[in-house]
Structure formats: C-alpha cells, structure tokens
Amino acid sequence: MHSFQRIYQLHRIISSRRQPVPHHVLEAQLECSRATVNRMIELLRLHFNAPLKYDRKRNGYFYDTTEGEAFELLGIWFDANELYSLLTAQQLLEQVQPGLLGDHLKPIKHRLEKILAAEHLNQGEIAKRIRILRMTGRNAVIAHFQSVAGALLQRKRLFIHYHNRSNDQKSQREISPQRLTHYRDNWYLDAYCHERKSLRSFAVDRIVSSHALDQLALDFTEAELDEHFATSYGIFAGKPRYTAVLRFTAERARWVAEERWHPQQQGKFLADGHYELQIPYADPRELVMDILKHGAEVEVIEPKKLRHEVINQLQAAIKKYI
Numbered sequence: 074m075h076s077f078q079r080i081y082q083l084h085r086i087i088s089s090r091r092q093p094v095p096h097h098v099l100e101a102q103l104e105c106s107r108a109t110v111n112r113m114i115e116l117l118r119l120h121f122n123a124p125l126k127y128d129r130k131r132n133g134y135f136y137d138t139t140e141g142e143a144f145e146l147l148g149i150w151f152d153a154n155e156l157y158s159l160l161t162a163q164q165l166l167e168q169v170q171p172g173l174l175g176d177h178l179k180p181i182k183h184r185l186e187k188i189l190a191a192e193h194l195n196q197g198e199i200a201k202r203i204r205i206l207r208m209t210g211r212n213a214v215i216a217h218f219q220s221v222a223g224a225l226l227q228r229k230r231l232f233i234h235y236h237n238r239s240n241d242q243k244s245q246r247e248i249s250p251q252r253l254t255h256y257r258d259n260w261y262l263d264a265y266c267h268e269r270k271s272l273r274s275f276a277v278d279r280i281v282s283s284h285a286l287d288q289l290a291l292d293f294t295e296a297e298l299d300e301h302f303a304t305s306y307g308i309f310a311g312k313p314r315y316t317a318v319l320r321f322t323a324e325r326a327r328w329v330a331e332e333r334w335h336p337q338q339q340g341k342f343l344a345d346g347h348y349e350l351q352i353p354y355a356d357p358r359e360l361v362m363d364i365l366k367h368g369a370e371v372e373v374i375e376p377k378k379l380r381h382e383v384i385n386q387l388q389a390a391i392k393k394y395i
Contacts, residue, residue, distance in 0.1 A: 079103055080121070083113050084146050087125070093133025121146060211259050211278040218277055221262055224285040225250040228292070231264070234281040243281070248273075249290035251298055256308055263302050265291050272301045274310055306335055306354035307363075313353035317360060318375040321348045325370035334363070349374075357382060 086102055087094055099110045114134065117123040124137040124144055136144045224231040231250055236243050248264040251272070255261075260277040272293070305313045321329045323346030330340060330348050339351040354360050357379055364371055364383055373380040 079105065079109075079113055080116055081146060083110075083117065084123070087134055087136060088144070090135075093128040093131045093135040095133045099134070209258055211276075214278070214280070217280045217283050218260065220283045220285065221250060221277060221280070222253065224283075224290070225253060225262075227285070228290045230267075230286040230288045230290050231283055232286055233275070233283045235275060236279045236281055238276070238279055244268075246275075247286070248275070249292075251290075251293055253277075254302075261308060263298060265293065272298070272310065274302065274308060303336065304353065305356065306352055307356075307359035309354075309356035309359060311355040313355050315354055315357075315376055315379065317352045317354055317373065317379055319350045319352070319364065320372045320374050321350065321367070322370045323347055325367060329367075361386060 082103060083099065086099060096107065096110060100107055103110060103113070114125060117125050123146075124140075125134060126137045127134055138144065221231065223229075229250075231248050233246050233248060234243065235246055247267045248262075249267070251263045251265065253260060253262055254274075262275045262277055262280075264273060264275060265271070266273045300312075302310045305311050306317075320343075326342065326346065326348030329350060330342070334350065335352045335354075337353055341349055343349055352360065360379070361382055364373060365386060373383050
C-alpha cells in the first residue's frame with residue numbers, strides 16, 4: 074500500500090474512534106509492521122501538524138483537540154503525479170502573472186510541498202523545468218485584480234475608475250462583473266456597464282481604482298456572453314458583420330492549417346497547395362495586425378475594404394524605410 078494511502082487510512086482510524094487506538098489495532102487494520110506504524114505516526118505529526126498524542130493509561134493514540142477544532146487532513150487523496158500536476162498548475166499561474174494569487178495559494182502550496190517532502194519527491198524540479206515567455210503581457214495591479222475577482226465570485230457590482238488607452242480618457246463606471254478572460258498574456262473583465270447599458274470588456278491593467286458595492290450584480294447566461302464576446306475575431310466584441318478570406322502560401326500553410334484563429338473559422342487546402350482561411354469579424358483592427366505579421370506569406374482576398382486597409386498599412390510602413 075502507498076504511504077499516502079496509509080497516512081489517510083491511519084487518520085480515518087484514529088479520527089473515527091472515541092477512545093485512544095492501541096498500537097496493535099493500528100498494525101492489524103493497516104496490515105503493516107510496528108515500525109511502519111511508528112513511521113506513519115511521525116509523518117502525521119511532523120508533516121501534517123497533526124495533534125496526535127499517546128495516552129499511556131489507555132494505551133492508545135488519539136487526536137488532542139482541546140485547544141481547537143477537530144483535526145482534518147486535505148479532503149482529497151493525491152498520488153505523486155496528481156501532486157506534481159497541482160504544483161505545475163500553480164507554477165504556470167505564477168509565471169503567467171507573477172504574484173497574482175500568491176498569497177492565496179501559498180498555504181495550499183506549502184501543504185503540498187510538505188506531502189512531497191514526506192515522500193522524498195523533488196518538487197523543486199518544477200520551477201526549473203517549466204518556463205513561460207510573456208512577450209507583450211501587461212501586469213495588472215494585484216489589489217485591483219483581487220477586488221475584481223472578489224466581486225466577480227461573490228456576484229457583487231463593482232465601481233471602477235477606468236483609463237481607456239485607445240482614447241486616453243478616464244471614466245467612472247458601475248459594472249456587473251461576468252467573467253475574467255486571459256487573452257494574449259493579458260487579463261480582461263467582461264462586464265455589464267450600467268452607464269452604457271450594455272456588455273463591455275475592460276482591460277484589468279487599466280483599472281485605476283475599484284471597490285465592490287452592496288448591490289447584487291446582474292447575471293447573464295454563458296450563451297449570452299459568448300454571443301456578445303466570442304463570435305467576432307479577437308478581443309473586440311459584437312456580432313460579426315464580415316468574413317475575411319485569407320490565402321496563405323503552401324509553406325506557411327504547414328503552420329496556419331493547424332492554428333485556431335476563431336471558433337467558427339473555416340479552412341481548406343487549395344489545388345495549388347495554398348491554404349484558404351475564412352474568419353468572421355466585426356472590428357478589423359486586431360485582424361489587420363495578425364495579417365501583417367505574416368508579411369508576403371498571406372493575401373487578403375475578401376472583403377475589399379479589409380484588403381485595402383492591409384495595403385494602406387503596408388504602404389505606410391514602406392514609406393518609413395524609403
């Protein structure tokens with residue numbers, strides 16, 4: 074039997090008895106030697122901070138709960154792979170947004186690390202073997218992120234001071250948070266704006282100040298949110314009004330054909346080896362930027378307005394080098 078499993082079985086045996094449990098009973102129920110039981114007892118005490126005491130008069134072990142609540146282990150049993158997976162997820166989150174939930178996750182992380190140490194498993198390898206490169210991510214202020222997350226999960230309205238980067242304007246908004254979105258290394262809050270009476274997306278890093286209100290937030294279904302925020306291309310919301318038809322070279326097709334630009338995209342290989350990708354969109358700004366990064370490996374076929382916008386951007390760029 075794995076030692077993790079034995080530890081939890083030992084805990085169940087002791088916590089379920091009203092009287093101290095003798096050593097020979099533990100040996101019999103755990104089906105192990107006296108030395109193994111002693112080792113499990115020490116693990117409970119040292120690595121799980123269990124208030125496990127021995128009563129000499131009654132010749133048994135019990136939990137001393139006179140100074141607090143009943144002792145409980147983690148509610149779920151984890152094997153080594155599951156523990157590594159949990160710590161890996163924590164490490165990924167820490168690298169995506171340093172310090173974002175560090176204070177909240179620290180107690181859990183510390184507890185899991187103690188379990189790994191008890192099993193002589195090297196959790197330090199996780200930090201060394203996983204690396205995430207954030208190219209254009211903007212750091213959100215931790216206090217604002219926590220305020221947003223708290224109001225979101227408690228279903229409270231939020232009052233924010235917001236600085237819109239696109240027009241360099243500041244505003245005050247009362248909003249009903251709906252969900253947080255991590256997109257291209259940045260956090261966005263999908264919310265209902267009570268001033269504009271519509272769903273809007275707010276960059277969390279542009280929130281200057283925020284505090285939760287007592288009023289309950291308005292709720293929208295996931296389908297309603299997806300209809301507004303996830304049908305068009307990129308971060309820009311709204312129902313798609315156009316369909317971009319992009320034609321990639323055969324060489325670039327080896328990458329693009331396996332990429333997911335949009336949930337409703339359609340793609341096909343042409344007879345000459347080129348790859349045609351169709352994408353619904355409403356606002357062309359982000360789409361134009363993504364087209365331009367492919368340079369001469371892509372051509373906009375339709376619509377003409379999008380094609381002309383890309384041509385204008387390319388010509389303006391060329392002028393800077395002439």
